Amino acid sequence: MAYRSVFFGIVLAATSASAQPAANDAAPAIDWSEADVIEITLTNYAFAPTTLQLHRNTPYRLHFVNKGSSDHSFTSKELLAAVMVAPDDRAKIKKDEIEIPKGKSVDVTVLPLAAGTYPFHCSHFLHASFGMHGQANIGE
Numbered sequence: 001m002a003y004r005s006v007f008f009g010i011v012l013a014a015t016s017a018s019a020q021p022a023a024n025d026a027a028p029a030i031d032w033s034e035a036d037v038i039e040i041t042l043t044n045y046a047f048a049p050t051t052l053q054l055h056r057n058t059p060y061r062l063h064f065v066n067k068g069s070s071d072h073s074f075t076s077k078e079l080l081a082a083v084m085v086a087p088d089d090r091a092k093i094k095k096d097e098i099e100i101p102k103g104k105s106v107d108v109t110v111l112p113l114a115a116g117t118y119p120f121h122c123s124h125f126l127h128a129s130f131g132m133h134g135q136a137n138i139g140e
Contacts, residue, residue, distance in 0.1 A: 036060050056138060064107070066105070076096065
């Protein structure tokens with residue numbers, strides 16, 4: 001039985017060591033307070049704007065404002081996988097979506113990393129079908 005504990009100890013140590021970036025691989029410091037603000041208004045079955053233009057390696061504070069008569073969400077698994085989310089804002093994202101309650105606003109600061117076009121929508125029942133969708137374009 002002792003060999004099993006030693007084996008698991010070695011695996012655990014190797015896993016922990018590989019999960020930590022080497023000093024020269026560390027990401028550059030990001031000044032999240034310098035993020036450009038993009039206001040995204042959510043109304044009954046619409047986002048404004050419907051297209052977001054973002055640039056790689058430029059931080060943005062996405063300021064979601066719900067002016068609709070019900071709760072809405074901003075959902076995009078692909079976009080959220082293509083950006084780094086500021087540490088203070090990670091808890092605002094659950095299952096690839098950001099909930100914005102009726103009459104409220106939510107800020108999420110991101111750093112786009114991968115160029116591409118990424119669709120987004122409201123995941124509430126039938127909202128996307130009624131036109132609540134758009135796309136984010138990340139360019140160089």
